[in-house]
Amino acid sequence: EMKLVTCTAPVNIAVIKYWGKRNEELILPINSSLSVTLHQDQLKSTTTVAASRDFKEDRIWLNGKEENINHPRLQSCLREIRRLARKRRSSGDGNSNTLTLHHKIHICSVNNFPTAAGLASSAAGYACLVYTLAKLHGLEGELSEIARQGSGSACRSMYGGFVQWIMGVKEDGSDSIAQQIEPETHWPELCVLILVVSAEQKPVGSTAGMRTSVKTSPLLKYRTEIVPKRMKEMIEAIKRQDFELFGQLTMKDSNQFHATCLDTFPPIFYLSDISKRIINLVHRYNSHFGETRVVYTFDAGPNAVIYTRKQHVDEFVEVVKHYFPPEENGEQFLKGLPVNPVS
Ligand code: DP6
Secondary structure, X not given: OEEEEEXXXXXXXXXXXXXXXXEOOOOEEOOOEEEEEOOOOOOXXXXXXXXXXXXXXXXXXXXXXXXXXXXXHHHHHHHHHHHHHHHHHHHOOOOXXXXXXXXXXXXXXXXXXXXXXXOOHHHHHHHHHHHHHHHHOOOOOOOHHHHHOOOHHHHHHHOOOEEEEOOOOOOOOOOOOEEEEEOOOOOOOEEEEEEEOOOOOOOOOHHHHHHHXXXXXXXXXXXXXXXXXXXXXHHHHHXXXXXXXXXXXXXXXXXXHXXXXXHOOOOOOOOOHHHHHHHHHHHHHHHHHOOOOEEXXXXXXXXXXXXXXHHHHHHHHHHHHHHOOHHHHHHHOOEEOOOEEOO
16 A cells, blocks of 8 residues: 655745854744745646555655655654654544554655756755645644755745745744745736756855855844844835835845855855846846836846746846847856746
8 A cells, every 4th residue: 555645836036035044953044034936837846755564764866866865854854744743643633644654755856947056946845845745644734844944945935925934033943934925816917037047056055155154244144133124114015016115125135145145254156247247137127217127136046036027028038138149148048937927
């Protein structure tokens, strides 16, 4: 007998960035953050979990290659899910599946986008893993606390639409959870465009990068004072569908995050020359129209994520094609993925 469950989880792109932990073990951040979860079919992870009494040990395959199951963060997620399943079973609520608790599991996870290119693959991956394991055990309810222990940003992918990760204050992390601000249907005109500058692995991963930033960057400490106000303003902008304010805050926060990287010692560079050309292009484009029509944000990599509204997508894609002709950039040309509507 074998039980199989398959789920998918989408990527989320932060507009107020998470960078820095106050507790590395539990993955507790030094500031709250906010993101937009993309449409399910666009950039996503798909995970299948199989449970069987015939399995001798837990195993995992990522994009077809077997990986070490003893990875500490993976173990945290497995342990926490099993702990929750035991708790639910003994308290008798939910339809927690007793059988699967005693079985070893095989996990198979694939992404439909380049891994570790600063495209938040770990976010979708861990969100998907935790959700699929929960389904296997018949668990429901708040799971972002567990996803967070796989990868911080993963907790935000547990919800659709506009999501905040509240930093929390408790030592045990029980109040460091994700919360939906508005559902995916809230702002139908909002579109996301990914400009793939490079699909290569980033030189410094986010975990190591933020560890060095916490140790060395004074600007990061200052950021903890700034973010609470920004979070409030961003939530207001989203609720009012105020694209101007949403855009200004998003670009400023991306820039401040990359300034923090430069303030880290030794410095970390995620933006490439092409990234910087995109930043300039967006500002020139917006100032031409005297309003914010397109917005950029960059995570721990050179790829640009563009937020815009439906009515400006085609026009901006033409502009990008004009300034970054495929011939000129060779392999490096910007590939505008099909527009990813949020809803
Ligand atoms: C720049 O969630 O990948 O994308 O918690 O160490 O796994 P760990 O880091 P991770 O960091 C994401 C950083 C970011 C900003 C963000 O998504 O908020």
